[in-house]
Amino acid sequence: MRTLSLYIALLLFFYGCKSTTLDKPEWLEQNDTLFVPNFNLVFLTDTDWNITLQTFIQPIELKTRKEKGKIIANLPLINGLTEGPGWIRLSKNKTYFDYPVIIKNRLPLDKLKKIYRSPKTVNPDSNLNQQSINYSTDQYSNLLLVNKNYFFEEQLHLNSKTGTYYAIDKDALSTYYVQSGTCEYIPIKMKERNKDNYIIKIGPLTDQYQNILADGTMIKILCWDAKSTFSMQAYSLRGIANVSIPISHSRNYLFMAQINRVNSSIINLNQ
Amino acid sequence: MRILYGLMVAVIVLFLFLKGDLQERKGELPVFMKTDEISRLHQSKININIKATYRPSNFNLKKLKEDYNNLWAHLNHLYQTNDVEAGKEYYTENWFKFICNNRQTPKSTVNIRTDSIHHLNILNWSSDQLVCTAIDSNIILKYEKPERREKVTIAFVLLFQGDHWRLDALRIINIQPF
Numbered sequence: 001m002r003t004l005s006l007y008i009a010l011l012l013f014f015y016g017c018k019s020t021t022l023d024k025p026e027w028l029e030q031n032d033t034l035f036v037p038n039f040n041l042v043f044l045t046d047t048d049w050n051i052t053l054q055t056f057i058q059p060i061e062l063k064t065r066k067e068k069g070k071i072i073a074n075l076p077l078i079n080g081l082t083e084g085p086g087w088i089r090l091s092k093n094k095t096y097f098d099y100p101v102i103i104k105n106r107l108p109l110d111k112l113k114k115i116y117r118s119p120k121t122v123n124p125d126s127n128l129n130q131q132s133i134n135y136s137t138d139q140y141s142n143l144l145l146v147n148k149n150y151f152f153e154e155q156l157h158l159n160s161k162t163g164t165y166y167a168i169d170k171d172a173l174s175t176y177y178v179q180s181g182t183c184e185y186i187p188i189k190m191k192e193r194n195k196d197n198y199i200i201k202i203g204p205l206t207d208q209y210q211n212i213l214a215d216g217t218m219i220k221i222l223c224w225d226a227k228s229t230f231s232m233q234a235y236s237l238r239g240i241a242n243v244s245i246p247i248s249h250s251r252n253y254l255f256m257a258q259i260n261r262v263n264s265s266i267i268n269l270n271q
Numbered sequence: 272m273r274i275l276y277g278l279m280v281a282v283i284v285l286f287l288f289l290k291g292d293l294q295e296r297k298g299e300l301p302v303f304m305k306t307d308e309i310s311r312l313h314q315s316k317i318n319i320n321i322k323a324t325y326r327p328s329n330f331n332l333k334k335l336k337e338d339y340n341n342l343w344a345h346l347n348h349l350y351q352t353n354d355v356e357a358g359k360e361y362y363t364e365n366w367f368k369f370i371c372n373n374r375q376t377p378k379s380t381v382n383i384r385t386d387s388i389h390h391l392n393i394l395n396w397s398s399d400q401l402v403c404t405a406i407d408s409n410i411i412l413k414y415e416k417p418e419r420r421e422k423v424t425i426a427f428v429l430l431f432q433g434d435h436w437r438l439d440a441l442r443i444i445n446i447q448p449f
Binding site: 052054056057058059060061078079080081082083084085089096098114116118119120131133135137140141142143144150151153 | 323324325346349350351352353355365366369370372373375378380381382394395397398399401402404406416417426427428430439440441442443446
């Protein structure tokens with residue numbers, strides 16, 4: 001009798017340890033394409049499954065709730081995903097069932113245009129050409145087809161006018177710049193002669209396209225007579241520099257301005 | 272008595288000094304001082320074909336291959352764990368924000384994916400070496416549980432930002448069993 005009891009106990013023990021086979025739950029209104037955001041996903045089952053949406057990029061565990069004879073996964077919180085193949089996986093301990101889907105984001109999607117210009121800074125002395133690489137994405141970083149292509153490249157010839165320009169309107173990261181080139185001509189004239197000084201106006205300083213040279217352009221000033229030569233520096237502001245030279249009645253000064261290799265005309269300060 | 276008090280104060284001062292000295296500074300190390308274990312263990316074969324108007328130099332290509340290999344190491348890790356932080360050095364801000372929409376506590380799943388061969392067709396390369404668009408055709412991806420292999424073709428954009436090529440946008444063009 002004791003042996004029989006032991007056998008029965010052992011039998012019950014092994015039966016208790018035997019894993020129950022779980023059946024694949026039926027997905028109500030199953031579809032090959034899963035549009036997100038979506039309504040809830042409903043599976044007919046009594047088991048408390050973990051439900052995961054696996055995209056090409058990441059696994060997303062879905063919140064579930066149980067109702068009589070079914071488990072419901074909440075999808076509406078997901079706004080948009082990497083489009084393409086994925087699957088929904090129901091797992092419980094070591095058992096899992098996969099439901100392959102094609103993930104698509106619901107319309108309407110924003111079309112975000114990306115334009116990269118290079119070089120970002122263009123100097124008209126060398127080249128006004130610029131490369132532009134363009135593509136578009138939705139707000140979930142999925143590349144979009146534009147005229148049957150994902151990418152588009154073009155060579156642009158820019159306007160020579162200096163300035164800061166936007167490749168995409170109001171997008172600071174898309175800005176590019178046209179700088180002024182080197183000085184082409186240095187106009188100078190005696191602006192004023194007061195009791196103590198000559199005031200000489202240098203400018204407006206422009207490049208070959210009549211762009212005003214950048215503020216802070218260094219101008220070398222040479223002032224000389226038969227006996228000696230003096231040199232000094234001036235810096236332009238909005239294309240103009242005013243230079244003040246102390247008056248010396250005993251000397252007949254000549255005056256010239258230089259920017260790189262460009263010289264102004266020579267003026268006599270005493271005339 | 273005075274000597275005893277003096278000794279006690281000296282012992283307390285010494286204790287506080289040593290405690291302060293031994294205290295470790297906590298904080299995140301700069302990126303360039305960290306060892307990226309996920310990337311270090313990953314090695315896939317990357318073939319490159321250039322169709323761009325501007326051609327990258329050999330130096331540029333070496334860096335691109337290295338970063339693309341590391342990017343895939345992190346994409347596979349992300350695929351398995353949803354650990355968005357680990358690979359942030361290989362994502363642009365835009366892409367990082369996007370994957371953070373579905374950020375959850377990282378969890379190791381059985382979805383293990385490995386990539387082995389890439390055929391990179393560089394379509395556009397910016398003259399300032401900061402933008403690369405490409406199509407990676409016939410990537411061989413191996414999955415575990417259930418075990419299977421796939422050939423995948425993707426289009427993507429990489430931007431060179433802060434020492435790395437970073438993923439900015441992606442499109443899965445084709446997937447077929449292999």
